Amino acid sequence: VKPVVERGTAPEGRTTIRVRYPETDRMNVVYHAHYLVWFEIGRTELMRELGCEYAALEERDGIFFPLREVAAHYHAPARYDDALEVHTRLEAVGGASVRFSYRVVREGAVEPLVTGFTEHAAVGRDGRPCRLPAALRRRLAGAPEAP
Amino acid sequence: VKPVVERGTAPEGRTTIRVRYPETDRMNVVYHAHYLVWFEIGRTELMRELGCEYAALEERDGIFFPLREVAAHYHAPARYDDALEVHTRLEAVGGASVRFSYRVVREGAVEPLVTGFTEHAAVGRDGRPCRLPAALRRRLAGAPEAP
Amino acid sequence: VKPVVERGTAPEGRTTIRVRYPETDRMNVVYHAHYLVWFEIGRTELMRELGCEYAALEERDGIFFPLREVAAHYHAPARYDDALEVHTRLEAVGGASVRFSYRVVREGAVEPLVTGFTEHAAVGRDGRPCRLPAALRRRLAGAPEAP
Amino acid sequence: VKPVVERGTAPEGRTTIRVRYPETDRMNVVYHAHYLVWFEIGRTELMRELGCEYAALEERDGIFFPLREVAAHYHAPARYDDALEVHTRLEAVGGASVRFSYRVVREGAVEPLVTGFTEHAAVGRDGRPCRLPAALRRRLAGAPEAP
Numbered sequence: 001v002k003p004v005v006e007r008g009t010a011p012e013g014r015t016t017i018r019v020r021y022p023e024t025d026r027m028n029v030v031y032h033a034h035y036l037v038w039f040e041i042g043r044t045e046l047m048r049e050l051g052c053e054y055a056a057l058e059e060r061d062g063i064f065f066p067l068r069e070v071a072a073h074y075h076a077p078a079r080y081d082d083a084l085e086v087h088t089r090l091e092a093v094g095g096a097s098v099r100f101s102y103r104v105v106r107e108g109a110v111e112p113l114v115t116g117f118t119e120h121a122a123v124g125r126d127g128r129p130c131r132l133p134a135a136l137r138r139r140l141a142g143a144p145e146a147p
Numbered sequence: 148v149k150p151v152v153e154r155g156t157a158p159e160g161r162t163t164i165r166v167r168y169p170e171t172d173r174m175n176v177v178y179h180a181h182y183l184v185w186f187e188i189g190r191t192e193l194m195r196e197l198g199c200e201y202a203a204l205e206e207r208d209g210i211f212f213p214l215r216e217v218a219a220h221y222h223a224p225a226r227y228d229d230a231l232e233v234h235t236r237l238e239a240v241g242g243a244s245v246r247f248s249y250r251v252v253r254e255g256a257v258e259p260l261v262t263g264f265t266e267h268a269a270v271g272r273d274g275r276p277c278r279l280p281a282a283l284r285r286r287l288a289g290a291p292e293a294p
Numbered sequence: 295v296k297p298v299v300e301r302g303t304a305p306e307g308r309t310t311i312r313v314r315y316p317e318t319d320r321m322n323v324v325y326h327a328h329y330l331v332w333f334e335i336g337r338t339e340l341m342r343e344l345g346c347e348y349a350a351l352e353e354r355d356g357i358f359f360p361l362r363e364v365a366a367h368y369h370a371p372a373r374y375d376d377a378l379e380v381h382t383r384l385e386a387v388g389g390a391s392v393r394f395s396y397r398v399v400r401e402g403a404v405e406p407l408v409t410g411f412t413e414h415a416a417v418g419r420d421g422r423p424c425r426l427p428a429a430l431r432r433r434l435a436g437a438p439e440a441p
Numbered sequence: 442v443k444p445v446v447e448r449g450t451a452p453e454g455r456t457t458i459r460v461r462y463p464e465t466d467r468m469n470v471v472y473h474a475h476y477l478v479w480f481e482i483g484r485t486e487l488m489r490e491l492g493c494e495y496a497a498l499e500e501r502d503g504i505f506f507p508l509r510e511v512a513a514h515y516h517a518p519a520r521y522d523d524a525l526e527v528h529t530r531l532e533a534v535g536g537a538s539v540r541f542s543y544r545v546v547r548e549g550a551v552e553p554l555v556t557g558f559t560e561h562a563a564v565g566r567d568g569r570p571c572r573l574p575a576a577l578r579r580r581l582a583g584a585p586e587a588p
Contacts, residue, residue, distance in 0.1 A: 021334055022180060024173040026227055031169040032508040033477040040315055044375075055375040067473040071512040080173055081338075081349040168481055179361040180330040187462055191522075202522035214326040218365040228485075228496040316474060318467040320521055325463040374467055 011090045011141070013046035016107065019082045029077035035114045036070060039102045042088035043118070046100075050090075051139050063130065065098060065120040072116030083107040093140050096122045096129045158237045158288070160193035163254065166229045176224035182261045183217060186249045189235035190265070193247075197237075198286050210277065212245060212267040219263035230254040240287050243269045243276045305384045305435070307340035310401065313376045323371035329408045330364060333396045336382035337412070340394075344384075345433050357424065359392060359414040366410035377401040387434050390416045390423045452531045452582070454487035457548065460523045470518035476555045477511060480543045483529035484559070487541075491531075492580050504571065506539060506561040513557035524548040534581050537563045537570045 017038055025031040044054050057063045078084055085105050092099040101117040124130040132140075164185055172178040191201050204210045225231055232252050239246040248264040271277040279287075311332055319325040338348050351357045372378055379399050386393040395411040418424040426434075458479055466472040485495050498504045519525055526546050533540040542558040565571040573581075 020331060021338070022172055022178040022331055025169055026171040026173065026175040027505060027507065028173040029507070032511065033169060033474045036474040036477065037314060037316055044315070053375070064468060066468065066470070066518070067515050069512070069514050070473065071510070073510050074508050077507070081347070167478060168485070169478055174358060174360065176360070179364065180327045183327040183330065184461060184463055191462070200522070211321060213321065213323070213371070214368050216365070216367050217326065218363070220363050221361050224360070228494070316466055316472040319463055320465040320467065320469040322467045327463060 011046060011050055013042065013049050013088050015042055015045040015086050015088070017041060017084050017086060019078055019080050019084065021080060024080045029079055032072070032074060035072055035074075035104060035116065036118075038084070038086050038104060039070075039072075039088075039100070039116060039118055042086035042102055043090075043100045046088045046090060047140070052136060057136075061133070061136075062125040063132070063136070064123050064125075064127075066123060067118055068097070068121050069119040070116065072114055074114050076111070076113045078104070078106070078113050084113070090140060091117065093132065093137050095131050098122070098132075098140065158193060158197055160189065160196050160235050162189055162192040162233050162235070164188060164231050164233060166225055166227055166231065168227060171227045176226055179219070179221060182219055182221075182251060182263070183265075185231070185233050185251060186217075186219075186235075186247070186263060186265055189233035189249055190237075190247045193235045193237060194287070199283060204283075208280070208283075209272040210279070210283070211270050211272075211274075213270060214265055215244070215268050216266040217263065219261055221261050223258070223260045225251070225253070225260050231260070237287060238264065240279065240284050242278050245269065245279075245287065305340060305344055307336065307343050307382050309336055309339040309380050309382070311335060311378055311380060313372055313374050313378065315374060318374045321371075323373055326366070326368060329366055329368075329398060329410065330412075332378070332380050332398060333364075333366075333382075333394070333410060333412055336380035336396055337384075337394045340382045340384060341434070346430060351430075355427070355430075356419040357426070357430070358417050358419075360417060361412055362391070362415050363413040364410065366408055368408050370405070370407045372398070372400070372407050378407070384434060385411065387426065387431050389425050392416070392426075392434065452487060452491055454483065454490050454529050456483055456486040456527050456529070458482060458525050458527060460519055460521050460525065462521060465521045468518075470520055473513070473515060476513055476515075476545060476557070477559075479525070479527050479545060480511075480513075480529075480541070480557060480559055483527035483543055484531075484541045487529045487531060488581070493577060498577075502574070502577075503566040504573070504577070505564050505566075505568075507564060508559055509538070509562050510560040511557065513555055515555050517552070517554045519545070519547070519554050525554070531581060532558065534573065534578050536572050539563070539573075539581065 019030055023030050023034045047054050085107055087103040089101045091101050097120060099117060099119045103112045104114040105112055122130055122132050166177055170177050170181045194201050232254055234250040236248045238248050244267060246264060246266045249262065250259045251261040252259055269277055269279050313324055317324050317328045341348050379401055381397040383395045385395050391414060393411060393413045396409065397406045398408040399406055416424055416426050460471055464471050464475045488495050526548055528544040530542045532542050538561060540558060540560045543556065544553045545555040546553055563571055563573050
């Protein structure tokens with residue numbers, strides 16, 4: 001996975017979520033697996049802002065982004081009804097893969113609660129790896145589409 | 148939905164599940180929506196015992212059982228790591244619908260924690276209602292298949 | 295559960311949610327149990343608007359609203375990335391219970407996808423039924439607090 | 442985190458789970474976050490076999506194991522109703538932390554579907570790091586308790 005953009009110019013987005021009751025567990029904090037769902041919301045909204053609605057990618061273009069890898073570090077717990085920001089960054093777009101990084105913070109805060117990344121393969125309807133169309137790659141890079 | 152069997156002879160099954168950590172919430176009890184998932188496990192295992200594997204119904208026969216209705220009463224809470232029994236009963240098989248009832252108890256206990264029922268439409272791959280094949284209806288009724 | 299308000303004046307609220315990827319299942323629609331989570335979001339936001347933040351009720355006042363009963367009717371499926379509205383109505387406030395009803399629609403639509411209700415006991419930190427404080431009951435009724 | 446046992450003698454366990462309908466998504470495979478829940482089931486059952494019931498650790502001893510880090514690699518998808526094995530290994534027990542690794546395979550298969558690890562802090566009821574009692578460390582190491 002080769003980064004298409006230099007550090008500092010990678011597309012970034014921010015989306016807000018509120019912690020739901022069933023996302024807490026009996027330790028009175030958010031159960032760790034739910035952050036992976038919030039990572040998904042982060043990249044979905046970032047892609048929407050970049051003009052690449054993920055639902056359309058699947059339905060119209062037949063391109064899917066199954067996970068190849070995920071990692072997360074847990075720094076501090078979130079709690080019920082907290083308003084959280086998911087900061088998402090498109091770290092790299094390869095020929096047939098994409099990589100995002102995430103930082104979840106309490107609204108308006110700087111200290112991260114959780115940080116992580118995901119790496120995705122690009123596959124077609126047959127489940128086999130497929131190259132990202134050039135137009136899509138340009139859009140994901142935050143660059144304007146060629147005329 | 149017309150019951151195909153008299154009361155007392157409806158197919159029944161029992162399956163055991165153990166409460167998972169993320170199924171608890173910060174009230175230190177099982178979050179109510181998870182019982183609907185256990186209802187699903189109950190009917191899946193009952194159908195397997197009756198020779199109607201639900202996965203095969205979908206994949207081979209193209210028959211799906213989406214929910215039309217659910218109701219549940221909560222009598223007492225379940226907690227983390229509890230071993231529970233889901234008692235499932237096939238209450239009725241109609242021309243294009245099925246109805247199950249459920250009773251969740253602590254292992255070996257009689258007093259129910261949760262009781263409920265679900266009613267399902269039978270639909271084909273196109274999402275439209277479809278009649279249950281006669282052979283399937285006989286099998287769901289716990290009766291032997293006709294020769 | 296005795297209705298405190300005549301029909302037509304019960305407090306109502308509307309909140310918007312977007313369908314998340316893991317809320318879909320292999321039938322390519324929303325799995326039925328997730329609507330119960332959205333019902334919860336609906337009543338949480340309605341109570342917030344009425345000045346009764348549910349998190350504070352639990353933490354400050356030691357009042358909890360565990361479910362006693364739920365029912366839902368499924369009229370039409372929702373799909374990935376759909377923007378949905380949850381219309382919530384506080385149907386009744388009893389001495390030690392509350393009842394909400396719900397209608398989930400596609401944004402801007404009228405036809406309901408799912409309708410349902412929940413009934414909750416009011417319990418204290420010890421898990422035993424407790425009477426709702428009069429001030430809380432007035433606030434839940436949408437009425438101004440007494441001076 | 443210093444490994445207490447040489448490679449090859451670390452305690453290992455195997456537990457079986459069956460893929461539930463709501464664990465699938467519209468790609469017709471298991472949604473990636475659910476593997477983290479199965480990792481949890483894997484370590485819970487391994488600890489039970491080692492005589493350290495996790496529920497009792499929390500309730501009786503006031504010791505909790507919140508996540509500090511997780512990573513997972515996705516090699517191949519699992520599907521609805523698959524019977525899977527979670528192979529769990531207690532990789533290391535430190536003074537105030539534990540580390541597990543996981544391998545999820547189809548029943549009887551060798552090729553992993555997903556591999557991963559989790560690292561946990563040990564904290565007390567006050568949420569602050571606590572040293573693992575010596576007796577617990579010995580038991581987690583699979584070694585007999587001292588007389």
